[in-house]
Amino acid sequence: DTEVTQTPKHxxxxxxxxxxxxxxxxxxxxxxxxxxxxxKKPPELMFVYSYEKLSINESVPSRFSPECPNxxxxxxxxxxxxxxxxALYLCASSQEEREMETQYFGPGTRLLVL
Amino acid sequence: xQSVTQLDSHxxxxxxxxxxxxxxxxxxxxxxxxxxxxxxxKGLQLLLKYTSAATLVKGINGFxxxxxxxxxxxxxxxxSAHMSDAAEYFCVVSESLDSNSGYALxxxxxxxxxxxx
Numbered sequence: 461d462t463e464v465t466q467t468p469k470h471x472x473x474x475x476x477x478x479x480x481x482x483x484x485x486x487x488x489x490x491x492x493x494x495x496x497x498x499x500k501k502p503p504e505l506m507f508v509y510s511y512e513k514l515s516i517n518e519s520v521p522s523r524f525s526p527e528c529p530n531x532x533x534x535x536x537x538x539x540x541x542x543x544x545x546x547a548l549y550l551c552a553s554s555q556e557e558r559e560m561e562t563q564y565f566g567p568g569t570r571l572l573v574l
Numbered sequence: 575x576q577s578v579t580q581l582d583s584h585x586x587x588x589x590x591x592x593x594x595x596x597x598x599x600x601x602x603x604x605x606x607x608x609x610x611x612x613x614x615x616k617g618l619q620l621l622l623k624y625t626s627a628a629t630l631v632k633g634i635n636g637f638x639x640x641x642x643x644x645x646x647x648x649x650x651x652x653x654s655a656h657m658s659d660a661a662e663y664f665c666v667v668s669e670s671l672d673s674n675s676g677y678a679l680x681x682x683x684x685x686x687x688x689x690x691x
Contacts, residue, residue, distance in 0.1 A: 502681035502682065516678065
């Protein structure tokens with residue numbers, strides 16, 4: 461099973477709302493990732509967790525707050541977002557955080573900020 | 575730093591004809607290279623990856639890619655296109671961020687493949 465699941469599939473929120481995106485994998489992977497993808501653009505890395513610890517934060521604004529409660533779950537908490545944050549948010553996982561590791565992607569959450 | 579350049583932003587082929595999507599890489603050593611596909615409103619799916627075991631890499635759905643060090647290329651090919659191949663294709667290199675922060679994927683800008691009947 462190489463499935464990464466993400467919920468919700470779609471999310472509409474106002475700039476004052478607080479919401480969370482959820483990602484789950486049961487492949488025993490120890491590295492998990494959040495990416496942001498704008499329309500017609502490649503994904504951009506936001507965060508990397510390795511063994512449940514944040515290892516990479518690509519200068520993401522504090523209105524995005526990641527959380528890794530356990531090795532299978534990855535959350536992205538959203539607060540006071542801006543309309544330009546509207547995008548497809550992709551979660552991925554890999555066995556380890558190593559150069560040759562394949563990252564398996566979820567279907568994404570499409571976020572619209574009004 | 576490792577990077578990839580996808581030479582075509584759009585490629586159009588007729589169903590049943592060969593597909594060629596071009597990718598050049600820049601790296602000071604033999605990199606780990608990937609091709610991912612993204613169908614509309616979907617996540618990314620791995621087609622194939624190169625990790626120095628063999629220069630000709632076979633992937634899913636009839637796709638393959640050849641690593642050519644002399645040309646710094648990793649072009650994706652398929653002998654006969656299907657309508658279901660219409661999608662966005664990303665050439666990707668695994669990049670070391672720094673000595674303590676591990677690796678991350680560095681994506682090319684993507685090539686949109688259109689398949690006409």
